[in-house]
Amino acid sequence: MYRNSIENPEQFWSSAAKEIVWDKPFTTILDKSQEPLYSWFPDGKLNMCYNCVDRHVESGSGKDWAFIYDSPMTNKIVHYTYKELLEEVQKLAGVLTFRHGVRKGDVVLIYMPLIPEAIVAMLACARIGAVHTVVFGGFASKELANRVVDSKPKLIITANVGLEPGKKIPYLPIVNEATQIAEKRGLQGADSIERLVFDRGFGVPVDLKLHRDYDYYEEMVMSRPFSSIVSVSSSHPLYFLHTSGTTGAPKGVLRDTGGYAVALKKVMDWVYGVGKRDVFFSASDIGWVVGHSCITYGPLLVGGTSVIYEGKPVGTPDSGAWWRVIQQHNVKSIFVAPTGLRAIKREDPLGKLMKSFDLSCLKHVGIAGERCDPDTVHWLTKNLKPDTLVNDHWWQTESGWPMISNFMGIEKFEVKPGSATKPVPGWNIKILRENGEECKSQESGVVCVKLPTPPGFMLTLWNNDEGFKEKYMKDFPGYYMAGDEGFCDEDGYFHIMGRTDDVINVAGHRISSGLIEEVISYHEDVAECAVIAVYEKIKGEMPVALVVLKEGHDVLSKHVEQEVFQKVRQDIGNIATLKKCVTVKRLPKTRSGKVLRGTLRKIAQAQEFEVPSTIDDPVILDEVKDSMKECGLCVPVDLEFGSEPSRTN
Secondary structure, three states, X not given: OHHHHHHOHHHHHHHHHHHOOOOEOOXXXXXXXXXXXXXXXXXXXXXXXXXXXXXXXXXHHOOOEEEEEEEOOOOEEEEEXXXXXXXXXXXXXXXXXXXXXXXXXXXXXXXXXXXXXXXXXHHHHHHHXXXXXXXXXXXXXXXXXHHHHHHOOOEEEEEOEEEEOOEEEEOHHHHHHHHHHHHHOOOOOHHHOEEEEEOOOOOOOOOOOOOOEEEHHHHXXXXXXXXXXXXXXXXXXXEEEEOOOOOOOOOEEEEOOHHHHHHHHHHXXXXXXXXXXXXXXXXXXXXXXXXXXXXXHHHHHOOOEXXXXXXXXXXXXXXXXXXXXXXXXXXXXXXXXXXXXHHHHHHOOOOHHHHOOOOOOOOEEEEOOOOOOHHHHHHHXXXXXXXXXXXXXXXXXXXXXXXXXXXXXXXXXXXXXXXXXXXXXXXXXXXXXXXOOEOOOOOOEEEEEEOOOOOOOOOEEOOOHHHHHHHHHOOOOOEEEEEEEEEEOOOOOEEEEEEHHXXXXXXXXXXXXXXXXXXXXXXXXXXXXXXXEEEEOOOEEEEXXXXXXOOOOOOOOHHHHHHHHHHHHHHHOHHHOOOEEEEOOOOOEEOOOOEOHHHHHHHHOOOOOOOOOXXXXXXXXXXXXXXXXXXXXXXXXXXXXXXXXXXXX
């Protein structure tokens, strides 16, 4: 199947496209006329909302569950059938069209917590051909303003409050401040953009400004349902999602409609083994690409049931939260980030809570967001049923769907902890040297995809075709540069070790920080770790490990530290000599679970840095800084003998 997808891509994807309902059948499969800006099924027309909702109701599956809203934050569990979902989507589509004048091609910005109304908003936009851009509800006003300026929305859909353990986050004041900032930055009329406000209550007042702010409930009551659909071309933008980079202006990854629908429907079977009436639980947020593909569109395309979980892996109420959801809702496949699993493992290292639930329904655990350390993979396989596939797979916001994976619906390969397994059909993945030559087996290089990219890959960057070409296509002509470092082993398994910026250059030898982290994570006292590079004037750089210990261990003892040092030398070689291990309580991460290694590196070298907008908890940076100082770090880089090594490829 994979070979056929690479050798005969148009025939392969034309066959897959037959599973989607087209309003106007396509006659052209792939348009290469503006490469590297490819377009799949360009003359075909369809509607994503119809494919996700209407057709299931029309085929007699209206009583099947579309969503299960499970919220430990509100102590609510609510089921939504496909028929009920369709009615809500039609009403909101009517609100957007008839009451607020939103038309095909207009941008609607969605800034909401993970609640059913957010999913309804996405589908309502798709129904009328509007382009939605979802902003993660945890972003503050400054970052929201950046996205308002870039997207220039016709309407903003928001809520009065988001809930976190022990606190409430008022959303409307953040939106108001963001539009004021956007106005000052030159977006005329930004503060007058209409906003639709969903009032959740919880004692948070809603101060609506006349002729600008509208109550969601009242608008829905007065709505005339939009029962038809707006047919759009395959390449019509469904959404754009801003990448969560820590520097520069946000870049909107633009997704098409037709290619995305075709690829996503297939991958739900290929990778996750999810089909009609199967329950899929993605422990993510709609603000990320996983939330778009694996909470909203993917499960609905196949007629499955998607769990909307408003809670945390630990603390709502304990580290058994996810296992409770799996048992209670008969979840077949779950998608999680490594950081959530490590948080659970730290509190329940023996898996006692996990074993207290009946998880016999669970057949697949998909892990992505960043590379999962092998110790966590071993912990899962040891505590779950033998027939549960633990799949540490790899993909990106840009790709829209998995690129390297194991396969529930095609062929289950032997699991190699630390490897993302093999390329998914359609992705012609190569590991390249800096000069563009293909690396040999086991040789580390830059992860690239040979063009053309398959359906569902980003069309371009929002209003920035040249930026798209410069960022992704320039360094390796004929390839998309993914920006990750990795290698392919003798069995054809791919190992993605981390971003190219996370590669450490020790005396001219390139060593992946992920490889060192893998070795350290095997130690029985270590819950998780992050390895960064700090400048060293003799060797150029040296690795430093930040270690979070398991419960019951407060400080890394000298004995354990020496064991870690010895293990790194033994498994990787003397060139990877580790001389510093810093014990920290927590690692700073983005809200999607990625460790902020670049920020850690700047702290270690006393360099100026901005607190990343994507950070989960800024307090962690101060904690880490104090721990680093105790270990002799946080001193300015000594560049007396030359410049700091380049961080480029």
